Amino acid sequence: MASAIPTAMEQPHFIGIGGAGMSGIAKILAGRGAKVAGSDAKESPTADALRALGATVHIGHEAGHLAAGASCVVVSSAIRADNPELLRAAELSVPVVHRSDALAALMTEGRPIAVAGTHGKTTTTSMLAVALTELGLDPSYAIGGDLAGPGTNARHGEGEIFVAEADESDRSFHKYAPEVAIVLNVELDHHANYASLDEIHESFETFAGRIVPGGTLVVFADQDGAVELARRVRGRDGLRVVTYGESASADVRVVRIVPEGLTSSVTVVLDGRELTFTVAVPGRHYALNAVAALTAGAALGVPADELAGAIGAYTGVGRRLQLKGEAAGVRVIDSYAHHPTEMTADLEAMRGAAAGSRLLVVFQPHLFSRTQELGKEMGEALALADASVVLDIYPAREDPIPGITSALIVDAARAAGADVTPVRDRETVADAVAGMAGPGDLVLTMGAGDVTDLGPVILDRLSRRTPPN
The missing domain is CATH 3.40.50.720 (NAD(P)-binding Rossmann-like Domain)
Incomplete structure (x- = not known):
């Protein structure tokens, strides 16, 4: 190309x-x-x-x-x-x-796939990029995280397919005109830019309207917001809607997901044929993201059985349940989750992978506006861990909001029965975690800010811990 x-x-x-x-x-x-x-x-x-x-x-x-x-x-x-x-x-x-206009200009040639949704965009985009590369199709891709294999978040390829993560946070995904679009889920987030869930629905509907004539919208059949989007756009001239999920009505139906340690075996029925493939990361939500990738690739004409096998080549992306290392028998894993739905999904995945071990979380809230609207739900999600450390809010692009602090999350977590400790001094986090963690435990650093930098510090502190007499 x-x-x-x-x-x-x-x-x-x-x-x-x-x-x-x-x-x-x-x-x-x-x-x-x-x-x-x-x-x-x-x-x-x-x-x-x-x-x-x-x-x-x-x-x-x-x-x-x-x-x-x-x-x-x-x-x-x-x-x-x-x-x-x-x-x-x-x-x-x-x-x-x-940025969105620049990416849109790069996507005008070839056959673009845009991956949208409140959660799961980076993982799904990555799975598609890896699988298409594995099949020799040499796609271009732009992703919000670094792939574990190539170690990069973007690449210019000579093939005709361009896979891109489509960001709804500032409505920039309205700039793209994909041949195939995926919508994984539609939930209220990005409170500084959206005043209501209805505004979010309208924004995703506009995105779906950007799909080129004859194109395909791939929608998750098991999530209310995505189902509502499908209802709004189904029947439009020149638009094909394909659903995937565990729902009996799904066009690509998930028959079973079988956890196998830090991987999963997934079986789907697509075009009347049963396909079973491996997803090399833990958690039902990642298995379902893989089915979304499979459905989108098939909509573009890639043979489904070949694509299913190639998805197994995906080994992860930076900050999406990424193993940072192990010290003193404690594994430290990094999670980008910052919305309650994402937090719950990753904590449930890690709980399944912990196999009886304790799950400890270092959580850093992301954005004052998100904490103001969803702090209670964040705290309730932390109740899935055995114990948590909660840091101050990472402001990113926002100015502080009076009265909005991580104490909102701590209070909600304690009300839900969670063992949670607020820590304002980042320099003491590694010592606090080292004092809590024992051999076999999992430590999850969680959040979209610089909490990811604490993983290596925690590992270093664990490695220097004085063994008991």
């Missing part, structure tokens, strides 16, 4: 180039031969990976980082209006392009 670079992005400058979504687009453009540059707040393995692809990456945000020859400046919704590089772009009359 041709590897055209949109004229406006021949020499792009990315503000926040190290971000999961931004770095993916930058990598694809670099793979296509664009002269990529950008800036980020700090050094990171992502910055090094971009430099290895020929990109120029500056650390810190300064007006001078924007080269006079830049063809555009790419931003995400997290970039504030007073960013010095953004102000410099205005002075130089350099066009400013939102």
Whole structure:
């Protein structure tokens, strides 16, 4: 397939180039031969990976980082209006392009698959990317996390398929025009941008309306929000709706999911034929994500039996129940879960994998607005663990909201009978966990913020723990 670079992005400058979504687009453009540059707040393995692809990456945000020859400046919704590089772009009359518009421009060629939903996007997109690569179809892909095998979140491929994670948080997924779209679930989240569940439904309906004529919408038949979306759009001219799940009415019906340690065996009926395949990560929700990937690939014409076997090549993605290591007989696993539904799913998966061992959680709430709306449900989810440590809220792009702290979660967790300890000083977390954990236990660092950085610290503290006399 041709590897055209949109004229406006021949020499792009990315503000926040190290971000999961931004770095993916930058990598694809670099793979296509664009002269990529950008800036980020700090050094990171992502910055090094971009430099290895020929990109120029500056650390810190300064007006001078924007080269006079830049063809555009790419931003995400997290970039504030007073960013010095953004102000410099205005002075130089350099066009400013939102991340979603840049990705949409890259997806115009070939056969795009867009993966949407309140939860599970990264895993499902990753499963498709890995399976299609395993089959020799050489897809391009843009994912919100690093694949365990290739170790990257994006790649320019020479094949005609482009698999992309479609973000609903700021309505940016309205920019894409996929041939096949997956909607895993529709729930209320992103409270700073959506005032009600009905607004979320309307947003997903708009996304479904972007599917090209003759295209396919793949919908989870077992989740109320996804079912409501299917009801709203079914019957539209030029749109095929295919459902998957355990529901008897599902077009691709899940017959059984059998947990096998840290993997699962999944059996489905597709086009009247029974297929059984392995998913190399634990948990029913990941098994169902694999069925979504299978359904979408089949809708694009990839032979289902070949795709089912290739899905077994998926071994995980960074921060999605990622094993960080083991020390003193304690396994430390990292989870990106930050919404109560995600938290519950990952905790149930880990509870099944713990096989009688204790499950300990280090949880960092993400965003003040999410905690304000869902703090009670987060606390109730933590009751699934044997004990939890709760950190202060990770603000990300938000300013504090008066009265909204992680105490809301702690109180709700205790009301639900959970053993939970608030810890404000990050430096003491590793000691607290080391004092709680024993051989055979599982420690889960959970949240979308920098709680992931604590995994190696906890492992180091465990490895230096003085054995009992």
